[in-house]
Amino acid sequence: MTETQTQPQENPLLEGLGMRRTPESCALVIFGASGDLTRRKIFPALYALAYRRLLPERFAVVGTARSEWSDHEFRDRMEHAVREFGRDDFKQEVWDWLADATQYHPMDFADESKADELVSVLNRVDEERGTRGNRVYYLAVPPPAMPTIAKRLGKRRSTKGWTRIIVEKPFGHDLASARQLTKLLSRYFAEEEVFRIDHYLGKETVQNMLALRFANGIFEPIWNRQFVDHIQITVAETIGIESRAEFYEKAGAIRDIFQNHMLQLVALTAMEPPIDFTADSVRNEKVKVLKAMYTPGPKHVVRGQYGPGFVEGKEAPGYRDEEGVGPSSTTETYVAAKLFVDNWRWADTPIYVRTGKRLARRETTIAIQFKRAPHPPFEDSAIKELQPNSLLVHVQPDEGVSLAIGAKVPGQGMGIRTVHMDFMYGGAFRMELPDAYERLILDAMLGDQTLFTRSDEVEEQWAIVDAIVAAWARDRPAFPNYAAGTWGPVSADELIQRDGREWLTH
Amino acid sequence: LTATHVHAEQWSGEDVGVGDVVMALCRLREASAHETEGPDMRTSVMTHLAWVPPEWEEAAVETLAGLGERHPSRGILLFPQPEADDGIDANISVLAFPLREQRRHIAAEVIELRLRGRTCEAPASIVNPLLVPAIPVFLRWRGRPGFGEQHAEQLVEVCDRLIVDSREWPDVPQAYAQLPFDRAACSDIAWRRTEPWRRSLARLWPGIAELEKLRVQGPIAEASLLAGWLRSRLDREVVLEHDEAEELTAVDVDGDACPVPKERPTSSDLLSGELDEFSRDRVYEAAARAAATF
Numbered sequence: 001m002t003e004t005q006t007q008p009q010e011n012p013l014l015e016g017l018g019m020r021r022t023p024e025s026c027a028l029v030i031f032g033a034s035g036d037l038t039r040r041k042i043f044p045a046l047y048a049l050a051y052r053r054l055l056p057e058r059f060a061v062v063g064t065a066r067s068e069w070s071d072h073e074f075r076d077r078m079e080h081a082v083r084e085f086g087r088d089d090f091k092q093e094v095w096d097w098l099a100d101a102t103q104y105h106p107m108d109f110a111d112e113s114k115a116d117e118l119v120s121v122l123n124r125v126d127e128e129r130g131t132r133g134n135r136v137y138y139l140a141v142p143p144p145a146m147p148t149i150a151k152r153l154g155k156r157r158s159t160k161g162w163t164r165i166i167v168e169k170p171f172g173h174d175l176a177s178a179r180q181l182t183k184l185l186s187r188y189f190a191e192e193e194v195f196r197i198d199h200y201l202g203k204e205t206v207q208n209m210l211a212l213r214f215a216n217g218i219f220e221p222i223w224n225r226q227f228v229d230h231i232q233i234t235v236a237e238t239i240g241i242e243s244r245a246e247f248y249e250k251a252g253a254i255r256d257i258f259q260n261h262m263l264q265l266v267a268l269t270a271m272e273p274p275i276d277f278t279a280d281s282v283r284n285e286k287v288k289v290l291k292a293m294y295t296p297g298p299k300h301v302v303r304g305q306y307g308p309g310f311v312e313g314k315e316a317p318g319y320r321d322e323e324g325v326g327p328s329s330t331t332e333t334y335v336a337a338k339l340f341v342d343n344w345r346w347a348d349t350p351i352y353v354r355t356g357k358r359l360a361r362r363e364t365t366i367a368i369q370f371k372r373a374p375h376p377p378f379e380d381s382a383i384k385e386l387q388p389n390s391l392l393v394h395v396q397p398d399e400g401v402s403l404a405i406g407a408k409v410p411g412q413g414m415g416i417r418t419v420h421m422d423f424m425y426g427g428a429f430r431m432e433l434p435d436a437y438e439r440l441i442l443d444a445m446l447g448d449q450t451l452f453t454r455s456d457e458v459e460e461q462w463a464i465v466d467a468i469v470a471a472w473a474r475d476r477p478a479f480p481n482y483a484a485g486t487w488g489p490v491s492a493d494e495l496i497q498r499d500g501r502e503w504l505t506h
Numbered sequence: 507l508t509a510t511h512v513h514a515e516q517w518s519g520e521d522v523g524v525g526d527v528v529m530a531l532c533r534l535r536e537a538s539a540h541e542t543e544g545p546d547m548r549t550s551v552m553t554h555l556a557w558v559p560p561e562w563e564e565a566a567v568e569t570l571a572g573l574g575e576r577h578p579s580r581g582i583l584l585f586p587q588p589e590a591d592d593g594i595d596a597n598i599s600v601l602a603f604p605l606r607e608q609r610r611h612i613a614a615e616v617i618e619l620r621l622r623g624r625t626c627e628a629p630a631s632i633v634n635p636l637l638v639p640a641i642p643v644f645l646r647w648r649g650r651p652g653f654g655e656q657h658a659e660q661l662v663e664v665c666d667r668l669i670v671d672s673r674e675w676p677d678v679p680q681a682y683a684q685l686p687f688d689r690a691a692c693s694d695i696a697w698r699r700t701e702p703w704r705r706s707l708a709r710l711w712p713g714i715a716e717l718e719k720l721r722v723q724g725p726i727a728e729a730s731l732l733a734g735w736l737r738s739r740l741d742r743e744v745v746l747e748h749d750e751a752e753e754l755t756a757v758d759v760d761g762d763a764c765p766v767p768k769e770r771p772t773s774s775d776l777l778s779g780e781l782d783e784f785s786r787d788r789v790y791e792a793a794a795r796a797a798a799t800f
Contacts, residue, residue, distance in 0.1 A: 010711075010712070011708060011711040011712070012711075012739045012740065012741075013704065013707060013708035013711055013714070013735075013736075013739050013740075014708050014711075015739070015789055016787065016788075016789035016790075017701070017704055017705055017708055053769075
């Protein structure tokens with residue numbers, strides 16, 4: 001008896017076996033295979049999936065880039081990458097299986113004949129490895145290279161099997177370019193075939209936001225303007241721009257983080273309960289939040305750029321001193337904003353967001369700050385250290401959730417102090433959290449778009465960003481305005497202090 | 507104790523009461539605070555209760571050692587000694603496991619109670635005050651539970667999920683008929699051992715749909731459960747031919763060999779897998795019921 005392909009809808013033996021997340025046979029084609037993303041994220045993720053036997057038996061990886069590497073050299077580099085960046089112990093048999101499925105073809109897609117060559121390669125892969133014409137194209141390339149690749153792939157779609165195309169962020173540079181890219185992709189690919197990656201959505205703790213809100217009866221009734229004073233979302237990095245000056249100079253913090261990760265976190269925090277957990281239900285609710293957001297006026301947005309300073313005890317150069325950055329660069333490395341979602345649930349409830357590089361600490365946190373107890377029946381001295389309740393969702397590091405509550409200090413008097421009740425992923429679930437890319441690559445192979453952004457979401461995000469950037473164009477900022485290793489410019493503190501509030505330090 | 511914990515606080519006493527155990531637990535947790543920024547966190551997701559007759563003691567302690575870090579909950583091991591004088595002896599450990607990127611630790615509590623004499627007859631009265639409130643209780647029963655006997659009935663009432671290993675039972679497959687599916691979610695480590703084989707068999711669909719004869723080389727528990735599973739899932743009579751062996755080594759489907767799975771889970775992995783399940787396993791229930799009729 002030969003092994004046959006699983007048919008989840010009909011096979012009665014699959015129930016309870018958790019096998020439905022094994023994708024159909026397919027070939028994963030990585031464009032930009034010689035790049036950092038492939039080395040640091042994509043291959044370690046593929047190894048982790050192979051380690052857990054989540055990849056299909058009939059599977060192939062075809063790497064392509066301009067670097068003139070041989071198959072052997074590519075596999076060798078990827079083995080080193082897996083050893084360096086993989087989260088699992090290195091098992092030779094797992095790697096051998098993945099390496100056997102992997103090949104590399106140097107190609108410059110600017111040359112149209114190379115696209116035909118790739119088609120021949122993939123047809124041969126189908127015959128040799130039984131991948132049945134099913135293709136996942138992963139565009140791990142800079143934005144300018146995307147249209148050419150997408151166009152050439154689109155013209156040469158496989159007539160057998162299915163096609164999916166994964167597009168890395170940033171999706172466009174502004175609303176116009178995003179629309180242009182969407183238009184180009186839609187000429188060759190259906191929306192159901194386009195997987196726009198925002199890797200934050202693949203993080204366990206981001207998905208836990210949905211579990212926290214919609215699997216617990218206690219939070220949703222108070223998750224609104226009646227009980228919530230305000231929300232703070234922080235995406236703080238301690239690193240600088242590493243070797244990404246060329247990209248970052250054009251993008252800045254607003255396109256690198258705010259347009260995608262930050263607005264996705266806002267949407268997940270503020271969205272209404274979806275009717276189910278299908279891709280369109282979740283994305284419909286997220287897009288409603290984005291549509292309901294006011295475009296923040298100039299007084300509600302702060303930008304900054306780091307100067308020299310000390311980060312975690314080490315001297316750090318200013319942004320303008322980074323390699324590849326001009327001495328008078330006005331690119332922002334920090335953005336803070338006060339946002340409003342103008343709907344029934346959140347009217348008049350500010351959402352303060354901030355993101356930046358070279359900040360005091362690496363953390364991504366969503367803080368829901370509740371309103372104060374209306375009339376604590378204690379003396380003022382008893383509650384002087386008492387803060388309002390806040391629910392902190394730690395996206396990274398220290399993944400988990402904390403609830404700040406007031407508790408009596410033991411003793412004769414009635415002193416009350418704020419303490420934290422902690423749920424930590426590492427404490428309750430003693431397992432390594434999967435990397436976001438594992439989840440997202442697997443979902444793309446399975447055709448599940450729930451954790452990918454839809455074109456209308458991306459466009460709403462760009463509309464907000466374009467309005468902010470347009471306002472910035474009117475004046476020249478006085479940069480640098482914060483020292484590396486601090487929490488950003490003074491004007492960001494003033495932004496929230498004007499409302500009688502403070503940024504939370506967790 | 508396990509190799510991965512960073513420190514352990516211990517207390518033991520003879521002829522103790524349950525109140526002494528509760529107090530000792532509190533003191534041990536406070537004592538653990540001196541090395542870290544505060545008391546070690548107790549992130550309980552369950553109370554893990556185990557009934558361990560003397561012949562299973564060594565195996566139980568070994569499995570628990572492999573589990574400590576993965577399920578750092580409150581573990582209560584009951585060692586019945588019905589022939590001894592009445593009384594309870596206790597040995598308590600609070601183990602601290604490191605948290606990634608943090609100075610804090612999480613605490614796992616292990617309470618070993620030797621139930622002597624008549625205390626074996628009322629285990630629920632001893633266990634109830636020690637359960638962590640509002641989270642599930644998993645009862646791991648080593649050996650063959652005496653369903654219908656007082657102590658077994660009491661503990662089944664206390665638990666949310668009963669975990670057995672029917673490979674440890676002398677009277678399978680008939681004994682499957684006694685599993686208390688109506689009172690607690692039941693799971694079986696023998697069933698978990700068949701999982702890699704079930705995956706392999708599932709991949710033979712649809713060719714396996716008309717299966718008539720299954721030949722299994724392995725323990726009778728796993729063989730019966732595999733045949734019961736196929737009988738219940740395919741909704742057809744399946745003849746089982748069984749060759750006894752210490753482990754599941756071969757499965758033939760109407761004369762054709764099923765691909766041998768590569769996975770080889772350890773005993774801790776198997777129990778850990780069961781501790782990750784919280785709801786009723788209706789596929790197992792149907793398989794066990796079908797197996798009982800072989």
